[in-house]
Amino acid sequence: MTLQGNDSPVKIGIVGLGTVGSGVAKLLVQEAERVQRHAGRALSLTRVIVRDLKKPRDCELPKGVISDDVSTLVGDKEVRLVAQLMGGTDAARAVMIDLLKSGKDVVTANKALLAEHGAELFDLARELGRCIAFEASVAGGIPIITNICQCLSANQITSIRGILNGTSNFIVSQMEECGADYSGAVKEAQLLGFAEADPAMDVDGTDAAQKLAILAHLAFGAHVHWAEIPRCGIDTLETIDLHFAKELGYRIKLLAVAQLSDSDQRTGGLDLHVSPTFVKIGTPLAEVRGANNAVSVVGDAVGNVFYQGLGAGQMPTASAVVADLIDTAVGRAQRTFQTIQPWSRREALFQSRSPELAPGRYYLRLTVDDHPGVLAEVTGILGRNEISIASLIQHEPRSEDGPQTVPLVIMTHLSTEGDVAQAVAEMDQLDSVMQGTVKMRVLD
Amino acid sequence: MTLQGNDSPVKIGIVGLGTVGSGVAKLLVQEAERVQRHAGRALSLTRVIVRDLKKPRDCELPKGVISDDVSTLVGDKEVRLVAQLMGGTDAARAVMIDLLKSGKDVVTANKALLAEHGAELFDLARELGRCIAFEASVAGGIPIITNICQCLSANQITSIRGILNGTSNFIVSQMEECGADYSGAVKEAQLLGFAEADPAMDVDGTDAAQKLAILAHLAFGAHVHWAEIPRCGIDTLETIDLHFAKELGYRIKLLAVAQLSDSDQRTGGLDLHVSPTFVKIGTPLAEVRGANNAVSVVGDAVGNVFYQGLGAGQMPTASAVVADLIDTAVGRAQRTFQTIQPWSRREALFQSRSPELAPGRYYLRLTVDDHPGVLAEVTGILGRNEISIASLIQHEPRSEDGPQTVPLVIMTHLSTEGDVAQAVAEMDQLDSVMQGTVKMRVLD
Numbered sequence: 001m002t003l004q005g006n007d008s009p010v011k012i013g014i015v016g017l018g019t020v021g022s023g024v025a026k027l028l029v030q031e032a033e034r035v036q037r038h039a040g041r042a043l044s045l046t047r048v049i050v051r052d053l054k055k056p057r058d059c060e061l062p063k064g065v066i067s068d069d070v071s072t073l074v075g076d077k078e079v080r081l082v083a084q085l086m087g088g089t090d091a092a093r094a095v096m097i098d099l100l101k102s103g104k105d106v107v108t109a110n111k112a113l114l115a116e117h118g119a120e121l122f123d124l125a126r127e128l129g130r131c132i133a134f135e136a137s138v139a140g141g142i143p144i145i146t147n148i149c150q151c152l153s154a155n156q157i158t159s160i161r162g163i164l165n166g167t168s169n170f171i172v173s174q175m176e177e178c179g180a181d182y183s184g185a186v187k188e189a190q191l192l193g194f195a196e197a198d199p200a201m202d203v204d205g206t207d208a209a210q211k212l213a214i215l216a217h218l219a220f221g222a223h224v225h226w227a228e229i230p231r232c233g234i235d236t237l238e239t240i241d242l243h244f245a246k247e248l249g250y251r252i253k254l255l256a257v258a259q260l261s262d263s264d265q266r267t268g269g270l271d272l273h274v275s276p277t278f279v280k281i282g283t284p285l286a287e288v289r290g291a292n293n294a295v296s297v298v299g300d301a302v303g304n305v306f307y308q309g310l311g312a313g314q315m316p317t318a319s320a321v322v323a324d325l326i327d328t329a330v331g332r333a334q335r336t337f338q339t340i341q342p343w344s345r346r347e348a349l350f351q352s353r354s355p356e357l358a359p360g361r362y363y364l365r366l367t368v369d370d371h372p373g374v375l376a377e378v379t380g381i382l383g384r385n386e387i388s389i390a391s392l393i394q395h396e397p398r399s400e401d402g403p404q405t406v407p408l409v410i411m412t413h414l415s416t417e418g419d420v421a422q423a424v425a426e427m428d429q430l431d432s433v434m435q436g437t438v439k440m441r442v443l444d
Numbered sequence: 445m446t447l448q449g450n451d452s453p454v455k456i457g458i459v460g461l462g463t464v465g466s467g468v469a470k471l472l473v474q475e476a477e478r479v480q481r482h483a484g485r486a487l488s489l490t491r492v493i494v495r496d497l498k499k500p501r502d503c504e505l506p507k508g509v510i511s512d513d514v515s516t517l518v519g520d521k522e523v524r525l526v527a528q529l530m531g532g533t534d535a536a537r538a539v540m541i542d543l544l545k546s547g548k549d550v551v552t553a554n555k556a557l558l559a560e561h562g563a564e565l566f567d568l569a570r571e572l573g574r575c576i577a578f579e580a581s582v583a584g585g586i587p588i589i590t591n592i593c594q595c596l597s598a599n600q601i602t603s604i605r606g607i608l609n610g611t612s613n614f615i616v617s618q619m620e621e622c623g624a625d626y627s628g629a630v631k632e633a634q635l636l637g638f639a640e641a642d643p644a645m646d647v648d649g650t651d652a653a654q655k656l657a658i659l660a661h662l663a664f665g666a667h668v669h670w671a672e673i674p675r676c677g678i679d680t681l682e683t684i685d686l687h688f689a690k691e692l693g694y695r696i697k698l699l700a701v702a703q704l705s706d707s708d709q710r711t712g713g714l715d716l717h718v719s720p721t722f723v724k725i726g727t728p729l730a731e732v733r734g735a736n737n738a739v740s741v742v743g744d745a746v747g748n749v750f751y752q753g754l755g756a757g758q759m760p761t762a763s764a765v766v767a768d769l770i771d772t773a774v775g776r777a778q779r780t781f782q783t784i785q786p787w788s789r790r791e792a793l794f795q796s797r798s799p800e801l802a803p804g805r806y807y808l809r810l811t812v813d814d815h816p817g818v819l820a821e822v823t824g825i826l827g828r829n830e831i832s833i834a835s836l837i838q839h840e841p842r843s844e845d846g847p848q849t850v851p852l853v854i855m856t857h858l859s860t861e862g863d864v865a866q867a868v869a870e871m872d873q874l875d876s877v878m879q880g881t882v883k884m885r886v887l888d
Contacts (some may be wrong), residue, residue, distance in 0.1 A: 023745075027598050027745060031598075031600075034600060035598070038597040038598075038783070038784065039597075039783065040782065040783035040784075135595075141746040141747060141749060142749060143591060143595030143596070143749075146590070146594065146595050147587060147591070147595070150590065150767070150771065150776070151579075151587030151590050151591070151767055152587070152763070152767065153482040153483075153766070153767050153770045153771075154471050154475075154479070154482075154762070154763045154764075154765075154766030154767050154770065155763055156475075156478060282731065284728065284731065284752060287726065287728065287731060299763060301467075301471060301759040301760065301762060301763035301766075302585040302753065302754065302759065302760050302763035302764075303585060303753065303754045303757075303759070303760055304752075304753060304754070305585060305586060305587075305751070305752070305753040306750075306751070306752040306753065307749070307750070307751060308728060308748075308749070308750040309746065309747065309748060309749040309750065310746070310747045310748070313747075315745040315746070315747070316745065316746050316747055318598070318745060319596065319598040319599055319743060319745035319746035320598075320746075321598075322597075322598035322745070323594070323595055323596065323597050323598050326597045326598065327594065327597075330779050330780070330783050331775075331779050332594070332776040332779055332780065335774050335775050335776055336774070336776065338484065339482070339483065339484035339774050340482065340484075
């Protein structure tokens with residue numbers, strides 16, 4: 001789409017009129033004047049493709065635009081810009097390919113599609129001289145993709161730490177603030193619409209890992225598939241660890257982290273993971289509550305920039321999709337797409353390194369038999385694995401822990417994931433250590 | 445500058461090699477490869493204009509680029525993109541005009557220049573088909589201008605609340621955290637390089653008002669000159685008010701606020717002001733410490749998006765300038781400039797309304813004679829001005845307040861600036877009220 005010097009309306013298609021699609025239609029129809037002012041020309045909603053024509057919709061549409069036949073959109077040469085808002089990956093991939101091949105630029109919010117088939121789709125778009133914009137695929141209303149690809153372009157980004165899954169953050173906030181246990185907090189989240197009936201992909205870290213893979217591509221030119229990212233969700237989180245976190249001055253957050261250990265070293269320096277993490281109370285990430293998302297970015301020139309906003313929901317996500325439609329209508333999105341070449345096959349700038357080498361501090365909670373000599377055994381294992389102890393808590397036994405079992409909490413100094421994992425494996429072999437030891441990262 | 449399909453180097457000029465100029469030169473020279481990758485072509489530093497050739501510089505420059513004669517840059521037809529980083533307004537304005545007239549696109553960080561001469565310069569650039577980019581003029585490393593003009597383009601922004609002056613925020617943080625009084629905190633800020641030798645423009649609210657005027661132009665299409673914005677700085681802040689704030693669960697922040705009271709009403713609905721404000725502890729704005737800046741933006745689709753970062757300093761500001769240079773080299777900045785027409789003469793979308801009508805809650809601290817009947821007089825005045833009291837604090841007299849004088853603190857419910865000002869004027873006439881009553885806004 002070449003738009004310069006042309007102020008005729010841009011004909012827009014939407015595929016999928018679910019929650020986000022309806023929000024996009026609302027903005028295009030009800031706020032047409034505003035959109036025109038910000039795009040420099042009208043964006044005219046011309047075709048809307050749905051699966052079921054009979055389903056009631058909560059948005060007004062211009063007459064005659066709706067159809068259940070995607071080929072009418074694909075075949076319409078006048079529509080050259082489409083918001084592709086289908087969920088899932090296989091059918092969505094096929095439609096994306098058809099749209100690109102028929103000469104259309106595409107905006108999508110489908111992070112799973114990009115995480116799974118991004119390389120293929122971006123290559124195809126480049127080959128065809130088309131553009132894919134995808135601001136809504138990560139962190140909903142926070143425009144983190146444009147900020148990384150454009151606003152912070154003077155920087156080498158050295159660190160991204162994100163709360164990228166609002167469902168998980170809501171659940172953990174509920175556990176922390178209301179004392180709910182995990183399953184109670186999930187039910188509350190479902191009641192309030194912050195969790196799906198089956199929230200597995202949200203709470204097990206998959207969703208956050210898919211988003212992190214997209215950000216790692218953009219900020220570090222890393223070629224990484226989301227499934228390669230070590231991840232742990234919040235679905236095994238216990239309230240006792242939230243209590244210990246608070247006692248130690250931390251909150252637990254499900255963080256998605258991409259961290260360059262040494263920006264001078266062009267290989268082997270990128271640590272990626274998704275895991276529940278101790279974050280110091282009073283720092284911006286620790287204070288992100290409820291269904292909010294947040295991203296803390298460090299650039300070597302700009303320093304730390306922190307973003308917070310709604311990570312999901314109809315209108316925040318629609319805001320990002322419509323911003324992409326406007327960017328494409330104005331002609332900015334194409335230039336960014338041509339320039340930064342996302343997911344290109346050029347040599348990776350940074351490669352993710354073996355997770356065992358990632359440096360970090362850790363919280364360990366052991367459930368130990370309250371007998372003499374236990375502490376010596378545990379600290380002996382830590383010592384042999386070169387892990388030094390920053391602090392240690394052992395309270396008087398509580399009646400509900402059973403007669404002879406107590407939690408032993410250890411905060412380590414800087415160590416590596418591999419050493420800590422090895423030490424935990426050894427500790428869990430001890431006769432005096434009951435249950436599996438709980439291990440969480442600590443953010444400095 | 446038309447760049448499409450052209451990957452020859454872009455020749456860049458810099459005017460002014462002070463702190464920010466040196467930072468920009470560092471990024472262009474030392475990080476040339478990165479800049480080229482993000483711009484899709486090389487940015488080649490070709491001319492640097494300084495006032496004093498003999499002054500030592502802390503950045504390496506390519507050979508032969510430095511000169512003290514700006515006409516060599518203005519006359520160089522090959523340099524079509526210039527970072528104009530002179531301070532002040534009159535000479536800077538003249539150079540800007542020469543650069544634009546000689547066919548160059550210009551990037552500037554000079555907020556005072558834009559606040560004073562923006563209308564003229566933007567009109568001239570439009571007339572000449574040139575582009576001015578100015579991300580660095582507000583909030584340093586926070587890319588708030590691109591976020592408002594581009595990333596949030598699907599929204600009508602309804603509220604901007606910013607901590608836009610890092611010097612003031614540093615001073616207030618020092619007073620709060622270390623118990624320093626105002627003049628002690630200023631000295632500390634000067635020692636650490638967070639305040640100028642003469643910090644008047646920072647601490648009296650001028651700097652924040654100039655930045656707010658720029659944001660109000662962009663977010664609300666308001667035609668407003670910074671000097672019209674009601675402003676109060678932190679230069680009269682007393683530690684006693686910080687103590688009362690804390691007791692009431694607030695911190696005091698110098699906020700720059702642009703707030704649309706009713707987005708359906710196209711006239712008379714924009715409230716603008718800069719003033720020390722009570723902000724609830726635990727909310728993101730309240731937790732912004734030291735020399736940081738922050739901006740909380742509400743859009744009608746996206747909801748609240750919060751940004752925090754370094755508001756000044758060599759490299760954060762250079763990060764914003766170089767991002768603008770890259771945006772212009774890529775061709776995005778021109779499209780944004782053409783599309784949104786900043787400072788244009790088209791009809792104002794929203795007009796700032798009379799400050800007296802602005803709704804708000806207030807903190808009032810009276811110094812009263814501790815005699816019977818005082819509270820009746822004070823509350824009588826509030827009642828007659830239709831101001832209702834949300835809470836009231838009167839502690840036992842302290843010896844240092846003198847034998848008969850006590851502070852009386854009142855938090856009001858929602859009222860208007862005009863009613864509260866009237867009530868304060870009446871209260872200050874009472875014989876039992878000593879000194880002037882202190883009045884501050886409260887953010888809900």
